[in-house]
Amino acid sequence: xxxxxxxxxxxxxxxxxxxxxxxxxxxxxxxxxxxxxxxxxxxxxxxxxxxxxxxxxxxxxxxxxxxxxxxxxxxxxxxxxxxxxxxxxxxxxxxxxxxxxxxxxxxxxxxxxxxxxxxxxxxxxxxxxxxxxxxxxxxxxxxxxxxxxxxxxxxxxxxxxxxxxxxxxxxxxxxxxxxxxxxxxxxxxxxxxxxxxxxxxxxxxxxxxxxxxxxxxxxxxxxxxxxxxxxxxxxxxxxxxxxxxxxxxxxxxxxxxxxxxxxxxxxxxxxxxxxxxxxxxxxxxxxxxxxxxxxxxxxxxxxxxxxxxxxxxxxxxxxxxxxxxxxxxxxxxxxxxxxxxxxxxxxxxxxxxxxxxxxxxxxxxxxxxxxxxxxxxxxxxxxxxxxxxxx
Amino acid sequence: xxxxxxxxxxxxxxxxxxxxxxxxxxxxxxxxxxxxxxxxxxxxxxxxxxxxxxxxxxxxxxxxxxxxxxxxxxxxxxxxxxxxxxxxxxxxxxxxxxxxxxxxxxxxxxxxxxxxxxxxxxxxxxxxxxxxxxxxxxxxxxxxxxxxxxxxxxxxxxxxxxxxxxxxxxxxxxxxxxxxxxxxxxxxxxxxxxxxxxxxxxxxxxxxxxxxxxxxxxxxxxxxxxxxxxxxxxxxxxxxxxxxxxxxxxxx
Numbered sequence: 001x002x003x004x005x006x007x008x009x010x011x012x013x014x015x016x017x018x019x020x021x022x023x024x025x026x027x028x029x030x031x032x033x034x035x036x037x038x039x040x041x042x043x044x045x046x047x048x049x050x051x052x053x054x055x056x057x058x059x060x061x062x063x064x065x066x067x068x069x070x071x072x073x074x075x076x077x078x079x080x081x082x083x084x085x086x087x088x089x090x091x092x093x094x095x096x097x098x099x100x101x102x103x104x105x106x107x108x109x110x111x112x113x114x115x116x117x118x119x120x121x122x123x124x125x126x127x128x129x130x131x132x133x134x135x136x137x138x139x140x141x142x143x144x145x146x147x148x149x150x151x152x153x154x155x156x157x158x159x160x161x162x163x164x165x166x167x168x169x170x171x172x173x174x175x176x177x178x179x180x181x182x183x184x185x186x187x188x189x190x191x192x193x194x195x196x197x198x199x200x201x202x203x204x205x206x207x208x209x210x211x212x213x214x215x216x217x218x219x220x221x222x223x224x225x226x227x228x229x230x231x232x233x234x235x236x237x238x239x240x241x242x243x244x245x246x247x248x249x250x251x252x253x254x255x256x257x258x259x260x261x262x263x264x265x266x267x268x269x270x271x272x273x274x275x276x277x278x279x280x281x282x283x284x285x286x287x288x289x290x291x292x293x294x295x296x297x298x299x300x301x302x303x304x305x306x307x308x309x310x311x312x313x314x315x316x317x318x319x320x321x322x323x324x325x326x327x328x329x330x331x332x333x334x335x336x337x338x339x340x341x342x343x344x345x346x347x348x349x350x351x352x353x354x355x356x357x358x359x360x361x362x363x364x365x366x367x368x369x370x371x372x373x374x375x376x377x378x379x380x381x382x383x384x385x386x387x388x389x390x391x
Numbered sequence: 392x393x394x395x396x397x398x399x400x401x402x403x404x405x406x407x408x409x410x411x412x413x414x415x416x417x418x419x420x421x422x423x424x425x426x427x428x429x430x431x432x433x434x435x436x437x438x439x440x441x442x443x444x445x446x447x448x449x450x451x452x453x454x455x456x457x458x459x460x461x462x463x464x465x466x467x468x469x470x471x472x473x474x475x476x477x478x479x480x481x482x483x484x485x486x487x488x489x490x491x492x493x494x495x496x497x498x499x500x501x502x503x504x505x506x507x508x509x510x511x512x513x514x515x516x517x518x519x520x521x522x523x524x525x526x527x528x529x530x531x532x533x534x535x536x537x538x539x540x541x542x543x544x545x546x547x548x549x550x551x552x553x554x555x556x557x558x559x560x561x562x563x564x565x566x567x568x569x570x571x572x573x574x575x576x577x578x579x580x581x582x583x584x585x586x587x588x589x590x591x592x593x594x595x596x597x598x599x600x601x602x603x604x605x606x607x608x609x610x611x612x613x614x615x616x617x618x619x620x621x622x623x624x625x626x627x628x629x630x631x632x633x634x635x636x637x638x639x640x641x642x643x
Contacts, residue, residue, distance in 0.1 A: 337448060338485045342535075345445050345481075346499035346551060347473035356498060360489025360534070 026253065026283045026317060031096040033086070035062045035107055038100035047099060050279040050311055051220055052247055058138050059101045059166050059194050064108040067137035069165065071113075074128040078121040079153060083111040089144050094170035095198035095226060102196035102222075105166040109142035115155065119148030119174060126154035126180075126373040133163025133191055141167040145181065149174035149202070156182040156374055160215075163187060167195045171209075175202040175229065181209050182371055186381060187216035195221045201261075203229035210369055211267075213240040213248045214381050220249040227258040236265040238280075239365045241385045242308070244273025252297070253283040256290035265297035268365050270358055270385075271308035282314045282330075286323060294324040301332040302361050304354075355386050393423045393460050393476065393558045395591065400455035402436075402443045402616075410451060413439040415616035417455070421559065421609075423589040428602055428627060430595075431613035432635045437595045438482060440613070441563040445479040446472055459558070474503055476558030480548035480565050487535040492547065493517075495535045496554055503555055520553040524580050542573040549580040556584070561593045566601035578604030599631040614638045 029047070030037055040060045043053035073081060089112045097103040117123065133139070147153050151174065159165070173179050185193060193216055201207050213219045225234045240248045254263040269278045280299040301310035314328040335357065343353035362382060369378070400417040403410035413436045421427050431437050443450040444457060446469040457464040459475050467475060487495065496517065501507045521530060524546045536544055545565055552560055562581065566574055578601060584590055585605075594605060602624070610626040612619050612635075619638050620626065 336485075339487050341445075341447055341469060342481070342485050342487060343490075343495070343498075344469035345473055345479055346495075346555065347470050347503040348498050349470050349502060350468070352498065352502070353470075356490050356495075357487065360487060363489035 026285050026315070027255070029098060031098050033090070033096055033103065033106060035100065035103040038103055041100060047251070050281070051249060052218060055218065056101070056192070056194065058164070059192075060104065061138070062104055062108070064110070064140065065138050067134060067139040068110070069139055069141060069163065070132045070134055072130040074130070076123050076125040076127060078123045079115055079117050079127045079155075081113060081115050084114045084144070086112055086142070088112070089114065089142065089170065092144060092146050092170075092172050093200060093228070094144060094172060095200060095224060097168060098196060098222065098224065101166050101194045102168050105140045105194075105196075106142055106168045108140040109168070110140075112142045112144055114144045114146065116145075117147045117151045117153045120150050121148065122152040123154060126156050126371055128373060129155065129157045131157055131159050133159070133161035133165060133187065135162055136164055136190070139163055139165045141165060142170075143167065144170045144172070145179075146172040147174055147177045147179050150176040152178040154180040154182070154371055154373075156184065156371065158184045158186065158377070159193065160186045161188055162191055164192045165194075167193075169195060169197040171197070171199040171207070173199060173201050173205045173207055176204050177202060178206045179208070180371060181207070182369075182374060183211050183221070184374065184377070185211075185213040185216055185219045186377075187219070189215070189217060191216040192218040193220070197221060197223045199223075199225050199234065201225060201227045201232035201234055204231040205233070207232070207234045209234065209236045210371070211238045211250060212378065213238075213250070214385060216246065216248075218247045220247070222251040222253070224253045224255065225263065226255045227261045230259045231261060232258065233262040234264070235368075236263070236267075237365055237368055238267030238269070239362055240267075240269040240278060241382070242269065242271045242276040242278050243385070243388070244307075245275050247277045247279075249279040251279075251281040251283070254285070254295060254297075256284065256286045256293045256295060259289065259291040259293065261290065261293045263293075263295045263297075266365060266368070267299045268301075268362060269310065270302040270304055270361065271310055272304040274307035276308035278310045280310075280312045282328070284316050284326070286316075286318045286320060286326060288319045290320060291322050292324050294326075296325070296327045298329040300330075300361070302358065303332065303334050304358070358386060393589070393591065394420065395559045396420045396456075396458045398456045400440075400443070400457065401453045402439055403451050403453055404439060405449055405451060412453070413616050414443070417613070417616070417618060419611060419618065421591045421593060423558065423591050424585075425609065426585070426592040426594060426605060426607045427609045427611060428594045428596060428607035429611050429613060430597070430599075430627065430630060433597065435613045436616040437597075437613055438563055441479055441561045441593075441595055444472075444477060444561055445469060470502065473557075478552055478555060478557035478560045480545075480552060480560065480562045482564040482567060484536050484544045484548055486537045488537060490535050491532055492535055493531045496551065499551065500554060517554060520550055523583065524550055525576055526550065541568040542570070545569060545573065545577050546580070549577050553580060553584055556588050557590060559591045559593065560584070561595065563595045564597065565594075566596055566598065574601060575604060581605050599627045602627050612638070
């Protein structure tokens with residue numbers, strides 16, 4: 001296993017082995033609500049070069065469709081839902097689309113679904129949003145979650161069924177609020193899902209953003225975090241298991257634009273089967289004003305069979321040295337034969353030993369999720385992946 | 392009464408430059424309730440013997456045989472050897488991330504016994520074994536060997552020996568890297584298993600130190616992949632006094 005763990009020295013602005021310094025500044029990318037500001041991707045662009053763009057052409061078409069996801073809400077007391085306009089959503093302070101698919105989704109979604117939790121409200125249970133696909137027609141969605149100051153909320157979106165879904169998800173987190181947002185991709189095999197998830201994190205607020213991608217043909221999710229004031233904390237967790245032919249792409253971008261903020265990105269994935277593919281791109285920008293921030297990002301991939309491929313690229317741009325810490329780790333490797341030998345030498349059969357190692361690999365992320373409402377479905381799905389495995 | 396028989400065992404290790412012969416015809420026989428010390432200088436093939444008995448994929452048996460109660464061990468997979476009653480306490484146990492000691496031990500016990508252990512007895516036995524080995528109860532919730540000190544890793548190996556109760560245990564340099572207190576605790580653990588079961592022990596060591604705690608019935612000296620000399624406990628005393636030099640003296 002190649003491991004490029006290399007915490008960066010604060011005084012020294014050198015980048016360790018394995019970190020790429022991007023050709024152009026991350027901040028230089030277009031951000032806009034106008035679809036016309038984004039040319040149709042060719043696949044040569046930095047943000048699209050790992051993606052199967054040719055299979056995604058309809059996601060770039062600037063046209064609405066009749067299709068909708070079938071949504072069922074299980075909402076505890078304290079959270080409400082309403083339909084609002086894009087203008088109203090923008091007034092809430094949401095971030096702008098960063099690529100054409102997100103711009104199309106924002107403009108072509110029939111409505112903006114706005115979930116709101118008032119200030120000083122604590123949800124006793126997670127709000128569960130079941131979003132079921134209804135077919136292969138392109139579906140646009142825009143979801144806004146706003147959580148008021150000092151409120152506490154967990155929101156879970158569970159995607160299932162057949163769909164070709166393009167979404168913009170905008171989280172607006174008030175000062176001192178504590179928000180957990182989970183996006184579960186449990187789609188049918190043929191489903192495709194492009195998404196941009198944005199969070200604007202308030203003063204001393206906490207965000208835990210969790211992405212779990214297990215089902216679908218293509219899942220490509222960009223998660224972007226910015227801070228509206230000092231002292232915010234963002235933890236981005238990801239877990240994925242790509243089988244033959246599946247393309248799971250997760251991009252995270254932490255824009256450290258305020259002092260004393262924290263960010264921690266932790267994505268782990270396993271791959272098995274022919275043309276199983278994963279991409280993780282972790283961008284972190286530490287702006288000159290981001291004094292005393294602390295950031296760490298990690299991605300690990302476990303390749304279980306021949307024919308699978310994982311790309312893992314951490315990008316760090318550091319514009320001030322006056323920070324508490326900035327580090328990264330990225331590794332992609334095969335099964336460690338010594339792990340297997342150790343377990344088998346205690347009588348554990350090979351298939352059980354392999355499952356133990358894979359479960360162990362995921363455990364590190366699972367232990368951090370701490371959303372009881374999804375534990376069962378998550379365990380079930382991972383067991384299902386393991387039982388279908390060609391280990 | 393069980394019997395482990397190693398006959399004319401030749402083993403090569405796979406290296407980048409192709410297979411390299413390490414064992415050149417080892418003969419050894421051990422019965423239940425016996426303790427045999429396998430001694431020899433570094434590079435003599437002691438650990439290779441241990442790993443090839445457990446079936447590590449890096450080692451290739453080129454000829455010879457190993458039988459456990461007449462059954463061909465070399466035909467068995469790694470897990471089948473453990474189920475047949477072989478146990479290897481490793482010199483360098485590996486970390487298994489995300490797999491807790493409890494989960495690991497229960498999976499191993501279930502695999503070896505063919506059924507899950509009765510929860511109440513299991514918990515009680517584990518607790519008492521851990522107390523005897525002076526390991527923190529919190530140990531059970533930690534991931535296997537992750538962040539363990541050298542001494543903790545060795546105690547964890549002996550904990551497994553106590554819980555899995557094999558017919559034959561191969562202890563590969565279990566004494567290396569242990570201070571006097573840890574060596575005593577680990578040795579007491581081995582002696583407890585010897586008293587409570589019929590385990591036969593193959594104690595692989597470079598030094599005689601551990602033999603003060605775990606008394607061998609037989610001593611075998613391995614030099615350059617062969618058994619160069621065999622005897623009783625007095626042979627260990629002679630090695631303590633003279634070292635291995637005489638085995639390398641130029642022959643006339």
